[in-house]
Amino acid sequence: MPQFVLSKAINAALRRAMEDDPKVLVMGEDVGKLGGVFRVTDGLQKDFGEDRVIDTPLAESGIIGTAVGLALRGYRPVCEIQFDGFVYPAYDQIVSQVAKMNFRSRGRLKMPIVIRIPFGGGIGAVEHHSESPEGYFTHTAGLKVVAVSNPEDAYWMLQQAIASDDPVIYFEPKRRYYEKAEIDTSATQAPFPLHASRVVREGTDVTLLCYGPMVKTCLEAAAAAEEEGRSLEVIDLRTLSPLDLGPVYESVRRTGRAITVHEAPMTLGLGAELAARITEQCFFSLEAPVLRVGGFDTPYPAAKLEEDYLPDLDRVLDAVDRTLAF
Amino acid sequence: MTAPYARSDEPELVQLLTPEGERREHPDYAFDLDDDAIKGFYHDLVMTRRIDTEAFMLQRQGELGIWASLLGQEAAQIGSGRALRKQDYVFPTYREHGVAWCRGVDPLALIGLFRGVDHGNWDPAEFGFHLYTIVIGAQTLHATGYAMGVQRDGLVGTNDAERDTAVVAYLGDGATSQGDVNEAFIFSTVFNAPVVFFIQNNQWAISEPIEKQSRIPLYRRASGFGFPGVRVDGNDVLATYAVTKAALQQARDGGGPVLVEAFTYRMGAHTTNDDPTRYRLTDELEHWKLKDPLARVKAYLVRNGLADEAFFEQVEADADTLAEHLRSSTRAMPDPDPAKIFDLVYQEQTPELVEQKEWFVKYHASFAAQAEVH
Numbered sequence: 001m002p003q004f005v006l007s008k009a010i011n012a013a014l015r016r017a018m019e020d021d022p023k024v025l026v027m028g029e030d031v032g033k034l035g036g037v038f039r040v041t042d043g044l045q046k047d048f049g050e051d052r053v054i055d056t057p058l059a060e061s062g063i064i065g066t067a068v069g070l071a072l073r074g075y076r077p078v079c080e081i082q083f084d085g086f087v088y089p090a091y092d093q094i095v096s097q098v099a100k101m102n103f104r105s106r107g108r109l110k111m112p113i114v115i116r117i118p119f120g121g122g123i124g125a126v127e128h129h130s131e132s133p134e135g136y137f138t139h140t141a142g143l144k145v146v147a148v149s150n151p152e153d154a155y156w157m158l159q160q161a162i163a164s165d166d167p168v169i170y171f172e173p174k175r176r177y178y179e180k181a182e183i184d185t186s187a188t189q190a191p192f193p194l195h196a197s198r199v200v201r202e203g204t205d206v207t208l209l210c211y212g213p214m215v216k217t218c219l220e221a222a223a224a225a226e227e228e229g230r231s232l233e234v235i236d237l238r239t240l241s242p243l244d245l246g247p248v249y250e251s252v253r254r255t256g257r258a259i260t261v262h263e264a265p266m267t268l269g270l271g272a273e274l275a276a277r278i279t280e281q282c283f284f285s286l287e288a289p290v291l292r293v294g295g296f297d298t299p300y301p302a303a304k305l306e307e308d309y310l311p312d313l314d315r316v317l318d319a320v321d322r323t324l325a326f
Numbered sequence: 327m328t329a330p331y332a333r334s335d336e337p338e339l340v341q342l343l344t345p346e347g348e349r350r351e352h353p354d355y356a357f358d359l360d361d362d363a364i365k366g367f368y369h370d371l372v373m374t375r376r377i378d379t380e381a382f383m384l385q386r387q388g389e390l391g392i393w394a395s396l397l398g399q400e401a402a403q404i405g406s407g408r409a410l411r412k413q414d415y416v417f418p419t420y421r422e423h424g425v426a427w428c429r430g431v432d433p434l435a436l437i438g439l440f441r442g443v444d445h446g447n448w449d450p451a452e453f454g455f456h457l458y459t460i461v462i463g464a465q466t467l468h469a470t471g472y473a474m475g476v477q478r479d480g481l482v483g484t485n486d487a488e489r490d491t492a493v494v495a496y497l498g499d500g501a502t503s504q505g506d507v508n509e510a511f512i513f514s515t516v517f518n519a520p521v522v523f524f525i526q527n528n529q530w531a532i533s534e535p536i537e538k539q540s541r542i543p544l545y546r547r548a549s550g551f552g553f554p555g556v557r558v559d560g561n562d563v564l565a566t567y568a569v570t571k572a573a574l575q576q577a578r579d580g581g582g583p584v585l586v587e588a589f590t591y592r593m594g595a596h597t598t599n600d601d602p603t604r605y606r607l608t609d610e611l612e613h614w615k616l617k618d619p620l621a622r623v624k625a626y627l628v629r630n631g632l633a634d635e636a637f638f639e640q641v642e643a644d645a646d647t648l649a650e651h652l653r654s655s656t657r658a659m660p661d662p663d664p665a666k667i668f669d670l671v672y673q674e675q676t677p678e679l680v681e682q683k684e685w686f687v688k689y690h691a692s693f694a695a696q697a698e699v700h
Contacts, residue, residue, distance in 0.1 A: 066467050
């Protein structure tokens with residue numbers, strides 16, 4: 001089976017989706033000749049032409065707003081937002097138009113739009129290039145939100161997102177773009193549904209809930225904890241809206257302990273929602289309160305301080321110590 | 327301090343019918359339909375004004391939550407609306423009741439939106455008329471993207487009148503200050519999209535005069551983006567028809583975007599919620615009353631002996647019938663089923679919403695059960 005780094009897996013997924021359906025378009029800033037600042041769309045314009053791989057003016061609201069019109073005309077635009085912190089100028093079009101069109105029209109107007117956003121920190125970038133805006137989008141009814149953590153999911157989940165008649169925000173962990181894995185590209189069907197969480201490491205003592213770039217961190221924490229005789233279960237949420245909580249509840253009822261881990265600021269982050277749901281559904285199985293590990297409630301710091309800001313293996317293990325001390 | 331702004335009757339204003347009902351020639355734009363068509367336009371203008379008047383009164387009677395009146399803007403809407411072909415596609419704001427009329431949308435569907443039973447219960451694809459967009463200017467980008475789709479579908483510049491397609495975005499003077507509108511201008515011109523931006527400059531964005539939006543006439547904005555702009559007398563149905571028809575044809579032929587500024591006036595409030603006496607002078611209203619879009623068509627028809635009293639009586643009778651229909655049907659409009667809010671948030675339902683709906687339906691039913699017990 002061929003090996004792909006995560007960014008190339010996305011490229012292969014785009015290529016396959018465009019070959020399968022002539023209505024699929026790629027649009028964004030620098031996605032054409034340059035192949036995107038992360039080279040995710042490398043070579044697509046050469047093969048599919050400027051009408052299908054559209055270098056847009058430098059205007060994020062314009063990218064999403066025109067994608068709305070293209071979708072209304074029967075196209076399936078895949079929009080690239082260059083960096084997480086640049087999505088805000090498009091925020092109104094996403095939450096007021098993309099998210100609500102299906103509801104507003106009672107299902108007559110579909111919005112099969114995918115908005116790809118490289119997100120999260122850890123690459124030493126300047127301001128506005130390392131944010132975790134997923135909370136804004138998971139809070140908005142009408143949007144579906146996913147975050148990928150590995151090349152195989154990146155490959156399949158993007159194709160599933162493009163095939164979906166609902167708008168999907170597709171978060172790419174930019175610091176994992178160069179993680180490598182095998183992908184069976186000859187398969188005709190995705191191995192997992194788009195909106196399904198997965199147990200990626202089994203364990204018995206504590207459940208770690210994570211997504212995107214933190215999945216690797218949590219797996220490393222679980223490996224380190226094992227050396228100390230602690231067994232951590234790791235769940236990759238994969239889908240952030242709708243959440244797939246069945247496997248989460250099942251796991252927490254078994255382990256009795258849960259820790260949520262994300263890069264986004266803690267307050268009103270996804271961890272808060274998970275803690276509330278777990279408390280409602282698994283109250284009598286819990287041995288300890290659900291703990292949260294996350295970014296601080298500060299603006300993203302300068303690059304030299306991001307190691308302090310971002311949750312890392314030690315912060316996860318510290319939370320494991322705290323939950324087991326109850 | 328407010329910048330000076332040329333308010334009206336500038337030489338570049340395209341006019342084909344004077345406020346007194348006299349036909350005028352213009353070197354670039356001609357009205358190419360016959361007098362029967364003008365009688366048809368008059369019928370449209372009267373019917374549209376009556377829809378507006380009735381909806382306004384229904385709001386005052388508590389039947390509608392709010393209404394956005396088009397009073398004074400009928401000619402801009404009927405002239406541009408009648409210039410469209412079936413395959414063209416319209417992206418309206420929330421005030422395009424006259425354009426909706428031209429596209430065949432049931433006025434009750436518009437009223438339903440303002441009554442609050444839904445967000446617009448018509449099929450945009452059937453009428454070539456998108457749902458009303460409330461967020462100012464957002465629809466100009468949708469129109470541009472749709473036009474880019476038309477372009478990709480190969481429906482521009484084929485010289486086939488049945489196929490070549492144009493897209494129209496309606497917007498107001500206030501909208502021209504929005505970032506989205508400026509982005510739409512840029513996208514449309516760099517991609518040469520077949521879209522016409524039809525600005526109804528009604529002089530007021532709620533309480534803010536045009537001086538708070540621009541220091542130059544709005545039609546001149548287009549030249550800065552690299553496409554043509556034209557200002558037309560928005561109270562002249564013949565001129566708005568002729569100018570919009572030419573703009574649409576340029577777009578359909580592959581000539582790219584055009585901006586049309588219909589210079590008109592909002593005779594009423596922005597919506598039924600505001601009070602224009604707080605922000606504008608009666609003199610201004612009186613000045614614009616003399617330019618009434620309906621009166622000048624009537625004057626033309628009467629002056630030239632093209633319509634008799636029986637014609638005007640029939641138009642009034644048609645309007646009365648429509649008005650009665652709107653009144654009784656609005657009052658009979660049922661409230662929507664509350665459980666519907668959980669449906670069609672997505673094309674593919676989510677487990678979360680299924681759960682919330684089940685809970686809500688049971689909760690709702692429990693009140694009915696309690697009522698039976700007591």
